[in-house]
Amino acid sequence: MPAWPSSLPFFESAEESRTGPQGAVIRSQMDIGPDQVRRRTSGTVRRRAGTIQALTGDQLAEFETFFASVLGQGALNFTAADPFDGAIRDFRFVGSYNVQRIWPYYFITAELEILP
Numbered sequence: 001m002p003a004w005p006s007s008l009p010f011f012e013s014a015e016e017s018r019t020g021p022q023g024a025v026i027r028s029q030m031d032i033g034p035d036q037v038r039r040r041t042s043g044t045v046r047r048r049a050g051t052i053q054a055l056t057g058d059q060l061a062e063f064e065t066f067f068a069s070v071l072g073q074g075a076l077n078f079t080a081a082d083p084f085d086g087a088i089r090d091f092r093f094v095g096s097y098n099v100q101r102i103w104p105y106y107f108i109t110a111e112l113e114i115l116p
Contacts, residue, residue, distance in 0.1 A: 001090070002070045004080035008063055011050025011112060012083050046114040047094065048084070054105040063108060067097070077115055090115040 004010055028036045055063065067074055074093035082089045097110035 002066075002076065002078045004078055004091075005062060005066055008055075008059055008066075009052055010080050010083060011048075011052055011108075011110065044116060047111060048082075048114060049109070049111045050083075052108040055108065056105065060099065060106045060108070067093070082114070 026037070030036055052063070070076070071078060071093070074096060077090050077092040079088055080091055081087070092113045092115060094111040094113055097108050100107045100109070
């Protein structure tokens with residue numbers, strides 16, 4: 001499995017937040033009484049939005065090459081240290097990413113899934 005390039009900073013979040021498990025339970029409404037809830041799976045993903053700040057043009061090119069060539073346009077997952085708690089985790093992009101230029105730097109924003 002590919003690892004996040006050590007020459008690039010990883011996504012950080014100003015809010016330092018992430019979601020809990022997504023889609024872990026099924027809720028069924030009953031005719032009478034409280035809803036019935038059961039566990040669907042133990043293998044659920046969490047999500048986290050983040051930004052890579054102040055990249056140079058060369059770093060942006062390296063990121064885009066990693067995303068396109070190594071991750072197959074974001075289809076494959078990769079390992080990285082989670083800035084939330086420092087643990088090594090498996091991540092995957094949710095969709096693509098956005099690049100904003102604030103002279104002379106580039107800022108990348110994206111949403112990531114934290115895989116089980």
